[in-house]
Amino acid sequence: MKKSNLTINDIAKALNVSKSTISRALRDAHDVNPETKRKVMAFAERHDYRPDSQAKGLRSRSTKTIGVIIPAYNIPFYSIAICGIQDYAMKMGYNVIICHSNEQYETEIKNVEALLNANVEGIIISVARDTAKNEHIRKLRRKGIPLVLFNRVIEDFKAPKVVVNDYYGALNMVNYLIKTGCRKIAHISGPANLLLSNNRKAGYLDALAQADIPEDDNLMIEGDFTIESGMTCMQKLLEKNREIDGIFAVCDAVAFGAMKALKNHGIKIPDTISVAGFTNEPMAALVEPSLTTVKQPIYEIGETASKLLFAQLEDPELPAELCVLETTIEVRESTRKLNSSATDSMG
Amino acid sequence: MKKSNLTINDIAKALNVSKSTISRALRDAHDVNPETKRKVMAFAERHDYRPDSQAKGLRSRSTKTIGVIIPAYNIPFYSIAICGIQDYAMKMGYNVIICHSNEQYETEIKNVEALLNANVEGIIISVARDTAKNEHIRKLRRKGIPLVLFNRVIEDFKAPKVVVNDYYGALNMVNYLIKTGCRKIAHISGPANLLLSNNRKAGYLDALAQADIPEDDNLMIEGDFTIESGMTCMQKLLEKNREIDGIFAVCDAVAFGAMKALKNHGIKIPDTISVAGFTNEPMAALVEPSLTTVKQPIYEIGETASKLLFAQLEDPELPAELCVLETTIEVRESTRKLNSSATDSMG
DNA sequence: AAAACTTACGGGAACGTTCCCGAAAAAAGA
DNA sequence: TCTTTTTTCGGGAACGTTCCCGTAAGTTTT
CATH class of the missing domain: 3.40.50.2300 (Response regulator)
Known part of the structure; x- marks a missing residue:
């Protein structure tokens, strides 16, 4: 599909100023006349101008996108964790592409490829049930792509991880x-x-x-x-x-x-x-x-994973941190009642 | 974060041919020598070259991305429907950005803005619990952005919809x-x-x-x-x-x-x-x-919504279709047994 | 052997931004 | 009045692709 949006050049022509000035005005730069700035802003507002994210990204060499790989959507844990990941990412101005491996190692490899092709800046991953090898993850490492593992993590692999105790x-x-x-x-x-x-x-x-x-x-x-x-x-x-x-x-x-x-x-x-x-x-x-x-703390697990990824994006040299969140015991009806005469101290 | 990937220019320099030839070779065009094509392919493979999606998108004026807005992640229905949407979109070579409105109309509006800023080519949406107005959706229409509603649809609004009977x-x-x-x-x-x-x-x-x-x-x-x-x-x-x-x-x-x-x-x-x-x-x-x-048929609902969106992407003039999927009754234990002497015909 | 055609490749513009640099005009200082 | 500074803006390159066009060879036709 073709897009045919209003560009900075169109505004420049319409207002009879150069595109540089439009660009500056829209980013509220200091070296532009308040009056022209106002005019540009008004015009952009009226015509609902939106900068082309790809042009901007190409120029700034950033995609503002991260990728997430989960084993399956229909595991409630991941629905909630994704929510935590995404809320934080959105707050940081990033988009999130989610892939599911369908609990298959082979698909997980394809997911990694898909995310690389989308030029994501970092990846958060929880591996499939049968994922034993880690060559695909090592590849990300070699390519210098920031990475965070959560919940289902792989052992003996140096990367930030978020798990519970x-x-x-x-x-x-x-x-x-x-x-x-x-x-x-x-x-x-x-x-x-x-x-x-x-x-x-x-x-x-x-x-x-x-x-x-x-x-x-x-x-x-x-x-x-x-x-x-x-x-x-x-x-x-x-x-x-x-x-x-x-x-x-x-x-x-x-x-x-x-x-x-x-x-x-x-x-x-x-x-x-x-x-x-x-x-x-x-x-x-x-x-x-x-x-x-x-x-x-499912939501927090996702949120923490997101935070660790963005910390890495800001400082790629950051040492790999293992983040262990606490659990508590939720007593309901499926277990026998605690005998009141028994000890009542427990962590 | 900066990306510093191998570009087509780097390959051109390394192989001492022009970037045009590299571009052609990588796309397996006809007017390039089989031998150089082989060399280029091999080089790209060896160095894991990946075309910059933004540059490609800028040039081709397409983002290969669609957006989805759901009310909440933790409603199992949507987890499954998203799966259907995404599987089909991926098959079509598109990425999916998912937003959740948290069942709030205000957030839904922000979601629409976020997706527009990401320059998505189309949007699939299931509205929030309290969404009564449709100005934000009309806006999409005005901007010519293909749109599909599913499950929770808004009445008196001309757009493709996927629902069950x-x-x-x-x-x-x-x-x-x-x-x-x-x-x-x-x-x-x-x-x-x-x-x-x-x-x-x-x-x-x-x-x-x-x-x-x-x-x-x-x-x-x-x-x-x-x-x-x-x-x-x-x-x-x-x-x-x-x-x-x-x-x-x-x-x-x-x-x-x-x-x-x-x-x-x-x-x-x-x-x-x-x-x-x-x-x-x-x-x-x-x-x-x-x-x-x-x-x-939850997965199929998502899949169908996706299909309708891509049909629209291919032909924007397509008339708005109302797609109604069938339901069946799943009898379990929470209802009384059917009296065997009663009629046993039911749809 | 000249003309026509094919094969293989390079040059350069374009997509929509940002940003560096320079320049004109206006303001301030001498 | 001439220089210096500030304000405001435009030109143009760059990001990494694709694609149109041109052109040098090599190949076939006359």
Whole structure:
């Protein structure tokens, strides 16, 4: 499609001054007669003049655009995080191009290419479920494109990262389950290539260890982040083990799936089995029973990622910072009530 | 931030040919020696040359960018619809800039300005809850910017629109409720300034009329599209009326809120009161009991909106088309079972 | 062997900005 | 009155592309 907008030259001709003067007047420069400035402004206002962003960008050698890659749109976490990213970027006068990898490594590579072709000035990325390699991200590094990883980050890679304290969040949550009387706590973990999965699992294991509960391989199973995965994993856990009294899921979606499976088996939540999740998606408050979960500051995660990116844009030499946000435990109905005689101190 | 990429001139100097030849070679033009073409391609590949999108755009007078305005990110409907919009746009080689109005008319106006400043070639918009005026949209029209409305459209405005058959969806759903034995069916409607709300309400009213059930103002209440609104509206309905045996909500979120309120009152769903929603968000299958709802082809709505926009980009003279997608009824657990002796034909 | 045509390439303008530099006019100082 | 300074403005290059046009060779036709 052709655009045919009013240009600075048109205004110059109409007002019988040079384009330089128009340019200066519009940017409210000092060395232009107040009277002509007024005239130019008025004319531009009346005709709704808008500078061509591409011409401006070409001249200033900046695109004022950043890119974001997320695994999927329909994960509520990312909807909210994107909001945080974008609000801050807009405030900085930047546009945001969002891509989704559809949880596929191959698509993620294509996303990176698409963003490079759009000449974005920086990229914020949360990797796909099956992304183990990082060659595509290293490429960005080599090209000097500022980069921020968030939530699902890749290990042993030097770049600013925004995560939550996955380990302590999990530790605290499992501690809480233990305090409510759970002893046979199962864990449905996430893909092992993601740091997040391992940290949450480590928190789970350490909580057990601290309570002198032996770990049991039969109580651990690896899923991905989907509801379906939660259902099938729960199913398998129940087949292998009949004494489970608690579930700690790597994320809320998996917890929802686990709850669904438990309901199908006619198992009461939390009377027979407590269920806990991680993230605190909006849905968590709505399911029945409502889900006890580790609450992440989702919007702030996005906002922080955005801030780190812009900090890098201003100073490319900035050392890579690891930003760890705090979580809290949101107690709802899917876990047993805390026995009031038990200890009531918890982080 | 400054960008310092490889340009066509750099390649020209390195290979000792003119930039014209480089340009031609890269675009695989016919009038360039296969040998030099090979050399240029190889060089570009090796150094990961990417044409400057702004220079190209300035020259070709196109930004290859479209804009989307949605009310909010955290409405699952829009997450999915955006996916449909974007997938198609990407396929067409376009980038997408997404803005959210935060359900505020004022912000929506700012969004339009932001997109105009980004020189988007077209805009897809779903208006905010309280958007009654359309001056900002008319402005786009005046400027000749292709436009498509979807889901929440504004009445008496000539532009391509993508909606579902709200009237028939509602009619069929309320018909179904009646067939399952409901007689006192309440309706929590949406904001009256939106066509969608009125059409769904009309469907509700006509279904009642067709079954010779008198309409009752006490059974109708206006909410917005939020869970909270669903809760408070349900609360009010219960205070005014004790014989309700069915609820038809304008959307799933409102239905979720209504269910929450009913549970708080200890009212059994669907034994005492059936609840039906509209949209079929992913959540609908997860809540307890799972929600019977009118199923919209959400991804396709977005995809269709995108298609209509690109059709307009290709031919600006194209007449404004109203695209109405079909809905189906997704029966789940929140409504009473259909009496097997009753008629089993329904649309 | 001259004419016509093809192949392959270079020069330069253009897209709409910004910005540097210089210059005319007006104001101030001598 | 002549110089110096300030105010105000215009000219033109530059950003990285594309594309039109011209032209030098090489190839075919007469």
